[in-house]
Every structure is written in C-alpha cells, then in structure tokens.
Amino acid sequence: MDIHTLDLNFLGIAHAIASYLVVGPGGPVLVEAGPSSTLATLKARLAEHGFAPGDVRHVLVTHIHLDHAGAAGWWARQGAQVYVHYIGAPHLIDPVKLLNSARRIYGEMMDSLWGEVRPVPAERVTAVYDDEPIHAAGLTFTALDTPGHAKHHHVYRLGDIAFAGDAAGIRLPGSPLIFLPSPPPEFDLEAWQQTLARLLGENFAAIYPTHFGRIDDVQDHLREANALLHESAEFIRGRMQAGVARDDLIQHYTEWSKQRAAAQGISDAMFHQYQATNPLFMAVDGIVRYWQKKGNG
Numbered sequence: 001m002d003i004h005t006l007d008l009n010f011l012g013i014a015h016a017i018a019s020y021l022v023v024g025p026g027g028p029v030l031v032e033a034g035p036s037s038t039l040a041t042l043k044a045r046l047a048e049h050g051f052a053p054g055d056v057r058h059v060l061v062t063h064i065h066l067d068h069a070g071a072a073g074w075w076a077r078q079g080a081q082v083y084v085h086y087i088g089a090p091h092l093i094d095p096v097k098l099l100n101s102a103r104r105i106y107g108e109m110m111d112s113l114w115g116e117v118r119p120v121p122a123e124r125v126t127a128v129y130d131d132e133p134i135h136a137a138g139l140t141f142t143a144l145d146t147p148g149h150a151k152h153h154h155v156y157r158l159g160d161i162a163f164a165g166d167a168a169g170i171r172l173p174g175s176p177l178i179f180l181p182s183p184p185p186e187f188d189l190e191a192w193q194q195t196l197a198r199l200l201g202e203n204f205a206a207i208y209p210t211h212f213g214r215i216d217d218v219q220d221h222l223r224e225a226n227a228l229l230h231e232s233a234e235f236i237r238g239r240m241q242a243g244v245a246r247d248d249l250i251q252h253y254t255e256w257s258k259q260r261a262a263a264q265g266i267s268d269a270m271f272h273q274y275q276a277t278n279p280l281f282m283a284v285d286g287i288v289r290y291w292q293k294k295g296n297g
Contacts, residue, residue, distance in 0.1 A: 001022065001023065001024055001025075001139065001158075002022070002023040003020060003021070003022050003023075003161075003208070003214075004020070004021040004022075004023070004049055005018050005020060005208070005212075005213050005214065006018060006019045006020065006021055006042060006045040006046070007041075007045070007212075008034045008035075008038035008041050008042055008045075009038065009041050010034075010035070010037070010038055010067070010276065011113075011276060013272075013273055013276045014273070015172050015173055015211075015212040015213065015273055016211065016212065016273060016276045016277050017032075017034055017035070017038065017067050017210060017211065017212070017277070018032065018208075018210055018211070018212050018213060019031065019032045019033070019034050019042055019045075020032060020163055020208055021045075021046065021049060021051070022137075022139065022158070023049075023137075024136070024137035024138040024139035025137070025138035025139075026136075026137035026138035026139075027055060027056075027057065027137045027138075028046075028049075028051050028055055028056050028137065029056070029058045029059075029060065029136045029137045029139060029141075030056050030058070030059045030060070030075070030080070031059075031060045031061075031062075031156060031163045031208075032060075032061060032062065032068050032069075032163075032165075032210050033059050033061055033068065033069050033070065033071040033072045033074075033075050033082070034067065034068070034070065034071055035066050035067055035070035035071060035113065035114040035115055036070050036071040036074055036114060036115030036116050036117060036118075037070075037112070037113060037114055037115035038071075038115075039071055039074060039115070042071070053075070053078045054078055054079060056075065056078065056080050057079060057080055057081065057136075057137070058080060058081055058083070058134075058136035058137060059072060059075045059076075059080045059081070059082050059083070060082075060083045060084075060134065060136070060141060060156055060163070061082065061083070061084050061088075062153060062154055062155065062156065062163065062164070062165025062166070062167075062210065063084075063085060063088055063149070063150045063152050063153040063154065063165055063166070064084065064085075064088035064091050064092060064098060064150075064152055065150065065166075065183075066098075066102055066113075066114040066117065067114075067210070068165060068166075068210060069082075069084065069088075069092060070114045070115065070117050071115070072084070072092055072120050073092070073095075073117065073118030073119050073120045074116075074118055076118075076120045076121055076124035076125075077118070077121075080124070081124055081125075081126055082120050082124055082125050082126065083126045083128050083134050083136075083143075084125065084126070084127065084128060084152075084154075085127075085128060085143075085145070085152040085153060085154050086127040086128060086129055087151055087152040088152035089125050089126075089127035091152075092119070092120040092125055093119060093120055093121075093122050093125055094119060095117050095119055098117075099117060101185070102114070105183070105184075105282065128143045128154060129143065129145075130143060130144065130145035131143065131144070131145075134156070139158060140158075141156045141157065141158050142156070142157040142158075143155075143156060143157075144156070144157055144162070144198065144199075144202075146165075146167040146195040146198065146199070147186075147188060147191040147192070147195060148167065148187070148188050148189075148191040148192020148193070148194070148195045148196075149165075149166040149167060149181060149182070149186070149187065149192065150166075150186045151186050151188075151191075153165055153166065153167055153195075155167050155168075155199065157202065157204075160203075160204060160205040160206075161204055161205055161206045161207065161208065162199070162202065162204050162206075162207050162208070163207075163208045163210075164199070164207045164208060164209045164210075165209065165210050166181050166209070166210060166211070167192075167195050167196075167199065167209075168196070168199060168207055168209050168215070168221065168222060168225060169181070169209065169221075169225045169228070170209065170211040170212070170274065170277050170278055171209065171211075171212070171215060171221065172211070172212055172213075172270060172273055172274065172277075173212060173213045175264070175266060175270060176264050177260065177261055177264050177266050177270075177274065178221070178224055178225050178228055179257070179274050179277070179278045179283075180192075180225065180228055180229055180232060180278075180283070181211075181277070181278045181282075181283060182232070182282075182283045182286035182287050182290075183282040183283065183285070183286045184282070184285045184286040184289045185286070185289055186286075187286035187287060187289070187290050188290065189229065189230075189233050189290060192229055193226060193229060193230075196222050196225055196226045196229070197226075199218075199222055200219060200222050200223070203218075203219075204218045205218070206218060207221075211277040211278070212277070232283075232287065233287055233290070233291075235252075235253065235256060236249065236253065236284060236287040236288060236291065237287075237291050239252055240288060240291055246284070246285075246288070249284055249288070250280060250281045250284045253280055253283065253284050254280050257271075257280060258271065261274070
C-alpha cells in the first residue's frame with residue numbers, strides 16, 4: 001500500500017487542500033474529492049502517479065463541505081462509488097440545501113471558490129455508519145463517527161493510520177501551529193471534545209488531515225487541539241458576554257490567532273495559508289452560533 005498526498009493548489013495556494021491517493025492491491029482509492037475548481041490540478045496529480053480518472057473506482061469523503069466533497073458528483077460520473085456519512089449522503093444526492101447554505105456564506109464567490117457542484121446519482125452513493133468497514137481496492141477502511149466540526153463527519157481508519165478530514169484540525173507542513181475550523185452551523189464543542197478523546201484512544205501511528213499532510217506526533221497534536229478547542233470557545237464567549245460586536249470580535253480573534261502564530265515562529269506568508277484553509281470570520285461565526293444556541297452568549 002502506498003499513500004500519496006496530492007496538493008490541489010486551491011486558489012493558487014500550496015498546502016491548502018489535499019486529496020489522498022491510496023494505492024492498494026486492487027488499484028487506486030481517493031480520499032477527499034476536493035472542490036470542482038481544483039479538478040484540473042487533481043487530474044494532473046493523478047497522472048503523475050500513472051492513473052487516469054477512470055481508474056478511480058472508490059472515493060471516500062470525510063464530510064460534505066465543498067472543499068472536501070464538492071467534486072464528488074464529477075467523480076461519480078467517471079464511474080466511482082462515493083462513500084460518505086449517512087447524514088451527509090442525501091445532500092450529495094440532492095445538494096440544493098448544501099449549496100444554499102454555502103451561498104449564504106460565500107455569496108458571489110461561490111463559483112470561483114468551488115466550481116460546479118453536481119448531484120451524485122443515488123446508486124453511486126454508499127451511506128456509511130459508525131464502525132462500518134469499507135472494502136475498496138483490496139483495502140479495508142473503517143469509518144469512525146467524529147462530529148464536532150460537522151455532524152456528518154467521518155475519520156477513516158486504515159490499519160494504524162487515519163484520514164482525519166477536519167476532525168483533528170488544520171496543521172500545515174513544517175509548522176507546529178494548529179487551527180480549528182469551526183464554521184456555522186454545526187460546530188459543537190462537547191461533541192468535538194468527545195471526538196478528540198476517541199481519536200486519542202485509537203493510538204494512531206499517523207494521521208492525515210485534509211489541511212494538510214501527514215502528522216506523526218499524533219498524541220501531542222490531539223492533546224494540543226483539545227486544549228485549543230476549549231481556549232478558542234472561551235475566548236469568543238468572554239467577548240460575547242462583554243457585548244463585543246461581530247466585526248470587532250472577528251478582529252480580536254484574528255489578532256489573537258496572529259499572536260499564537262508569532263509565538264510559534266509562523267511567517268506572515270504561512271499565516272495567509274492558514275487563513276485560506278480556515279477563514280477566521282467563519283470560525284468566529286460558528287462559535288458564536290454555538291454559544292447562542294446554548295444560551296451562553
């Protein structure tokens with residue numbers, strides 16, 4: 001088995017979004033379809049490893065957000081079976097609600113960011129449940145239900161490694177800095193804490209977050225992510241209770257994030273890469289919505 005990290009060069013930015021090419025005895029498996037706007041790059045990356053789109057018969061997506069699954073419909077039309085969390089499956093088959101939700105956030109930038117989002121034919125969707133095995137190309141993946149970032153999120157275990165999607169946060173190559181993507185409407189602090197505890201208990205040798213690349217110091221990474229999760233949520237709640245307006249709250253959170261980055265030696269250029277994977281206004285909006293639902297805002 002070989003695992004290749006395919007940089008989709010989203011918006012011309014390196015290390016923003018990855019797809020993972022897993023080559024088993026029966027051929028290639030793709031983990032994360034990526035957005036349709038990066039299909040040309042993804043096809044070129046596959047060709048570098050000797051594969052054409054028609055060779056890919058299995059595509060696993062960790063969840064249905066457009067940076068992970070936006071191109072799933074295109075892959076299905078090339079003959080691939082798409083495996084997705086059972087909650088997300090109906091929204092790949094009929095993406096109207098998914099697109100309307102995204103359009104409220106991205107507005108006129110939808111097409112340039114994500115490209116065309118095609119429905120996935122129902123017969124090409126396999127709805128997957130917690131602890132369910134997925135047999136693909138002579139390999140067996142196991143789906144782990146891992147909410148917090150989204151209700152429809154799976155981490156896919158393969159032996160002693162895992163494809164973590166957004167459940168373990170964002171960490172760019174060569175960087176110690178972790179970002180936690182917390183977009184509305186489904187960020188859930190308690191659920192994410194339980195997810196991180198579950199991932200810690202798996203004792204993975206390595207994890208592959210979609211943003212970006214292999215992480216080997218898994219236990220330390222997950223513990224730091226858990227601490228940051230609590231700290232970020234409390235940072236937002238304190239300022240909400242002090243009556244800080246949304247725009248000012250975004251500015252406060254951005255400055256706090258910049259201070260964290262500077263303390264870990266992160267350059268301005270790399271901080272820009274982090275923001276491309278996790279727009280901070282969305283992180284603020286997601287946490288604010290969570291506290292409002294809890295009645296603690």
